[in-house]
Amino acid sequence: xxxxIAAFTATLLIAVGACTTSEPPALIxxxxxxxxxxxxxxxxxxxxxxxxxxxLPTARGLVILPQVVKAGxxxxxxxxxxxxxxxxxxxxxxxxxxHTFGAASFGLQxxxxxxxxxxxVRSDGxxxxxxxxxxxxGADIGASVGVVGVGFEASTTTNVGADVLAFANTxxxxxxxxxxxxxxxxxxxxxxxxxxxxxxxxxxxxxxxxVNPASRRLLDALGS
Numbered sequence: 252x253x254x255x256i257a258a259f260t261a262t263l264l265i266a267v268g269a270c271t272t273s274e275p276p277a278l279i280x281x282x283x284x285x286x287x288x289x290x291x292x293x294x295x296x297x298x299x300x301x302x303x304x305x306x307l308p309t310a311r312g313l314v315i316l317p318q319v320v321k322a323g324x325x326x327x328x329x330x331x332x333x334x335x336x337x338x339x340x341x342x343x344x345x346x347x348x349x350h351t352f353g354a355a356s357f358g359l360q361x362x363x364x365x366x367x368x369x370x371x372v373r374s375d376g377x378x379x380x381x382x383x384x385x386x387x388x389g390a391d392i393g394a395s396v397g398v399v400g401v402g403f404e405a406s407t408t409t410n411v412g413a414d415v416l417a418f419a420n421t422x423x424x425x426x427x428x429x430x431x432x433x434x435x436x437x438x439x440x441x442x443x444x445x446x447x448x449x450x451x452x453x454x455x456x457x458x459x460x461x462v463n464p465a466s467r468r469l470l471d472a473l474g475s
Contacts, residue, residue, distance in 0.1 A: 276445035279332070280349055281465055283442070286317035287334045287347070288472040290367050294418060303369055303418045312337045312372035312381075313344075313473070314436065316352055319366045332439065333368075336473065337378060337457040344473045346466045348453040349442035353435050369418045377414040381436055382453055 274282070294300040307313070316333035334347035352368075372378045443451040447461045455461045 276441045280442045280446040283317070283332055283334055283349060284347065284465060284469050287315040288468045290315050290317045290369065291469075291472040293367070294369055294420065297420065300369075300418050300420055303371060303416075306371045306373070306416060307473075310338065310371050310373060311375050312378040314350065314368075314370035314372065314381075315469075316368040316370070319352060319368055331368075332442075334469070335381070335436075335453075335457075336469070339459055344470055345457045345459055346447075346462045347469060348456045349439040349446065350436050351439050353437070367420050371416040371418070372414070373416060374414050382438075382457075 294303055312335060314333055314335045316331045319331035332349065332351050335350055336344045336347050339345050372381065438453055443453065443456065446463055446465070447456060451461055
């Protein structure tokens with residue numbers, strides 16, 4: 252039974268994560284930039300989510316996941332692509348690196364959900380853990396996760412003292428299941444190289460050594 256559940260979850264994650272692979276990586280990257288900017292603009296005026304702005308002055312990084320799709324019956328999975336920006340020495344924001352989020356969950360859960368998520372990374376240690384280890388959010392990278400937002404799941408796990416503070420908004424659907432804690436953020440090397448050129452590394456992007464003018468809309472949304 253456990254093997255069946257594991258196989259189902261793996262298949263689900265692959266299917267959801269591959270939903271955009273019909274497009275060229277360069278186009279996926281540009282779409283993600285626009286979607287991330289739209290997510291920030293939408294959150295900024297949302298009555299329950301606009302407080303994320305208060306955490307930006309002290310944030311060390313920001314992960315924007317415009318669309319995390321979750322689905323399941325007795326085993327579930329969630330996946331979505333997004334971007335990560337980091338605070339620069341001058342106090343601004345770096346150009347984005349591209350990442351994918353994935354998680355598996357077990358137990359009684361029913362439904363399909365499309366959720367937009369903004370992760371405010373509140374310490375240099377948590378930011379470096381995400382970049383270096385690409386491990387699970389939470390104990391595996393030594394960073395606790397708190398969730399604030401709209402819906403059943405978000406309302407139950409608020410923790411304003413967390414290393415990573417997540418603001419989540421359900422775009423459509425209903426889902427009962429696990430939280431973001433335990434999810435994995437992995438680098439999308441293909442998107443980084445398609446957007447910045449061959450050999451592009453997250454460290455070089457976040458330090459300001461690599462830039463792309465197509466990031467401007469996202470940077471404007473962060474600075475508005």
